[in-house]
Structures are given as C-alpha cells and as structure tokens.
Amino acid sequence: MAVFGMRLAVLALLLGGAGCASEETLDPAGSNTPEEKSPEEPPVRKQASCAVALAEDLDPSPDVVEVALTAAPVGWDAGTGALLGGLSYNGQVPGPYIVATAGQKLRVRLRNELGFETTLHWHGMRVPNSMDGAHTVQTPIPDGGEFVYELELIDPGFYWYHPHVDAHFAIEHGLYGPLLVRDPAEPELSCDMPIVLDDVLLDENGQVAVEQSKLEAHHGRFGGVLLANGRAGRVLEIDPASRALFRLVNAANSRYFDLALEGHVFEVVATDGGYLEAPYTTERLVLAPGERYTVLLRADGQPGAEHRLMNHRYFLHDNGMMEQDPLGKEPAPLLTLRYGTEAFPEDDPALPWGALPDWTPPMAPVAHRWVIEEFMAMQNGKMVMLDTIDGQTYPNIPDLSFAANELTTLEIENTAMVRHPFHIHGQRFQVVAIDGAPAPHRAWKDTIDVPTGSVLTLMSKLDNPGHWMYHCHILEHAHHGMMGHMVVQ
Numbered sequence: 001m002a003v004f005g006m007r008l009a010v011l012a013l014l015l016g017g018a019g020c021a022s023e024e025t026l027d028p029a030g031s032n033t034p035e036e037k038s039p040e041e042p043p044v045r046k047q048a049s050c051a052v053a054l055a056e057d058l059d060p061s062p063d064v065v066e067v068a069l070t071a072a073p074v075g076w077d078a079g080t081g082a083l084l085g086g087l088s089y090n091g092q093v094p095g096p097y098i099v100a101t102a103g104q105k106l107r108v109r110l111r112n113e114l115g116f117e118t119t120l121h122w123h124g125m126r127v128p129n130s131m132d133g134a135h136t137v138q139t140p141i142p143d144g145g146e147f148v149y150e151l152e153l154i155d156p157g158f159y160w161y162h163p164h165v166d167a168h169f170a171i172e173h174g175l176y177g178p179l180l181v182r183d184p185a186e187p188e189l190s191c192d193m194p195i196v197l198d199d200v201l202l203d204e205n206g207q208v209a210v211e212q213s214k215l216e217a218h219h220g221r222f223g224g225v226l227l228a229n230g231r232a233g234r235v236l237e238i239d240p241a242s243r244a245l246f247r248l249v250n251a252a253n254s255r256y257f258d259l260a261l262e263g264h265v266f267e268v269v270a271t272d273g274g275y276l277e278a279p280y281t282t283e284r285l286v287l288a289p290g291e292r293y294t295v296l297l298r299a300d301g302q303p304g305a306e307h308r309l310m311n312h313r314y315f316l317h318d319n320g321m322m323e324q325d326p327l328g329k330e331p332a333p334l335l336t337l338r339y340g341t342e343a344f345p346e347d348d349p350a351l352p353w354g355a356l357p358d359w360t361p362p363m364a365p366v367a368h369r370w371v372i373e374e375f376m377a378m379q380n381g382k383m384v385m386l387d388t389i390d391g392q393t394y395p396n397i398p399d400l401s402f403a404a405n406e407l408t409t410l411e412i413e414n415t416a417m418v419r420h421p422f423h424i425h426g427q428r429f430q431v432v433a434i435d436g437a438p439a440p441h442r443a444w445k446d447t448i449d450v451p452t453g454s455v456l457t458l459m460s461k462l463d464n465p466g467h468w469m470y471h472c473h474i475l476e477h478a479h480h481g482m483m484g485h486m487v488v489q
C-alpha cells in the first residue's frame, strides 16, 4: 500500500493535478481520503488490530518452528495508569503468539532470567512426558539457566503456555502466552487472532497484590481489572461484513468469564483440542480457567458502530456467598469492537470440521471416580477450609494407574460448595455425560468445569504414556493441594 500510495502521489505531481499532492496522498501508510482515491486503488482495511505479534521462527526448515523465549521481569502496561511489576516472555504480556502447523516440530529455547526457577507447560498438548513442564517430570530451570523443549505437533488446536512451578504467582503477574497449532486444511482469514482473557488484583499501591489467606484462596481470587491480551480497555477494529476468528483462552487464576458481545451471538467452532463436528451458536459463552473456545464472528454490525465484549459476573459458589469480587455484580466491559466505515464482504470460511469418535456411554466400566470435597480442618492451630480430591491434598492423594491406549471411562464428582475446573495433562478426552445425561456437543477437551453437586463422565484413549498430573485450574486451589498424579503405561 505504501509504495502504491507514493506512486499515485508522484503520478499526481507529474500530471500537475491541482490539490492532488496533498499530505494524505504522501502518507506513507497509504491512507488516502476517499475523494482522492483512484478507482484502481483497493480500499484500506481497518482491522489492522487483528495483527498480533507472532513469535519469530528461527529455523529456516519448513518442518521446524524454532522460538527463543526469555522469561524475565517487565514493566507491564496493563492500562491501569501505572506500570505493574510484571513477568513476561520476551518483554511482552501475553508472550509471543506461537503459530505452527500440525505435522511440524516445535522447538522452544527458554532462557530463565526471572530470579527464581521455572518451567514451561504446554497446556492441553499431547507432548512427550519429559517435555510437559510439571515439576514431577522436569527439574525446574534455575535462574540464569536454559532448557530446550522439543514438541511434535500432532493435534491441531488452540493452546497456551505457562510455567508449572509457582504458577499461581507467575501467571497472575502476566507470565503466559497463546499457541496455535493450525490444521493444514484451515483457511487463512483476514482476521484471526488470540484473545487472552485475564484479570488482575491490585493492592493499595496499584501493584499486583500477592498476599492472600488460604480461606480467601478457597473463595476465589478475583481481580478488579479485566484484561484482554494483557491490557484493559482495548479497542479492536473490524471491517463490516468481514469474517473473523477469535481464539479465546481464560488465563485468570480464579475467574470464570461469562461473555456476551453486544449485538452479536457467538458461533462456537472449536474447543480446547480443535474443531467441532459442526458449529453451534450461543449468546453467552462461559470459559472456566484454562479453557479455550474459538468463535467465528460474522461482522454484520453497522459501519462506525461500537460493540462491547461484556463479562457477566459468574459465581464459583451456587449462592454467591463469601465471594469478594472487586468488580461487584454488574457486567463489566472486556474490550470494544469498533467497526470501520467501509464494508469488506467475505463468505463464511470452509473450516476443517472435526470427525470425533462416537464414544456413547456406557462402553466401559468406570476406571476411577474422582471425588472433590471441601471440609474444615485445624492446621497450625487455625481453622482452614481444605479443597480435596479423593479425601486428600497433594502430595497425599494416592497415585492412579491406568493402561495406555485403552478406551477408559473416568468420572469426576463435585460434592463441594464451589465449582472447580479440572485439568488433565498430556491426554485429551471427551465429556460424554453430565449427571448421566448425554453431553450436548462432542468435543476434545483437556480442562472442564465441574459444577457443584454434579458428576461428569469422561472418556479418553489415554494414548500418551507417562506420569501425568491432574489438578484444579483455580491456581490457588492447585497450589494448596488440589493436584494428583496418574501413571499411564
């Protein structure tokens, strides 16, 4: 566009056309005003904000994507008025958007300059056990150290990366990044971007609050500022009549997001582990911590209109008691979608719909039922609320053992007053039933909300052998012991 705009300007000067060589025609960005636009010149798209900083691929081979990440403290401009003492990969929150294609190999060279030890966990990806980043399978990388992660990308999907030591602290400070494994059959859309959802709790000095009691952690750590891609109050430009893919991930420590986009519905096309068999529409989309959803936006709003992505208060407790949310009970904006003035009609893209196995229950006896419970206990002379799995907290939860490569049925029962998002490392599963009734959409998942008083039935092939963690993805709950191991061999 820049070259084209300059050429037009030069042509105008040569022709001596009065008023043609204005500042607009010489604008290096080529943003000509409509009256000066030549008929041949293509109109200018507004949705430049769909472009996200990609991780640089340092390996020239088409089969390998190599990325260098440095984890280090950063002055984080989250739009709160002052720089936050944050943590970042390559100086940015979120970290660089890693994009590769299924079938490629991903190599990530991580340098640790955080001042404390760290690892990288590839949330949702079926990676070799030694590359998973859990402290049980990797000695954490010391400050000043380096580690190279080598991953074969087998499953298309939208994932995220984050540390798996002191995760509740590091992730709250901004240490996370989005990762897309493209399906080779996936079309390129003019707007296709990750939207990393988060919140941050600030102390009286406007800095990231860290101190919290065990009881407060139990009730949920809710931030007072909502963030989209690391910043409050973002505005996304979108072209009227265009089509966009928004890849959403919930990176918050505790908060469930309950989203509504003014004037639009969500067309859900993919979940944690790739495309659905067919899309479905919904006016409200709930993401538990760690979950991902990809939505197709039909940008059918009016030119110049603004529509806010709103978050509705979503309670961890059924009755909402005891939860301290600095945002209160009213819906709060996450970001604003602003339509450009010129339409760019696009057809609905041909997306590579998944073909998921039909695991209609009952197909196998239940190999294990996890039971989530909460109870009061005395610890160091104080009454505390314990969030437990199978009656214990980490590291006392008994190890589970399963046969690899066998279709396995698992159940999760939540008897507690609080809902918990359950995450299993290194495997993918389908939720086949909720309280005995068939689940509404067949989908690959690795993280799933377990509502209070309910039983979920999962099925998985358990086709990735190793020593895997499973845990609640409310990060304070995991930190206080909602975490166990399963051996798949």
Ligand SMILES: [Cu+2]
Binding pocket: 387, 419, 420, 421, 472, 473, 474, 477, 478, 482
């Ligand atoms: Cu939990």
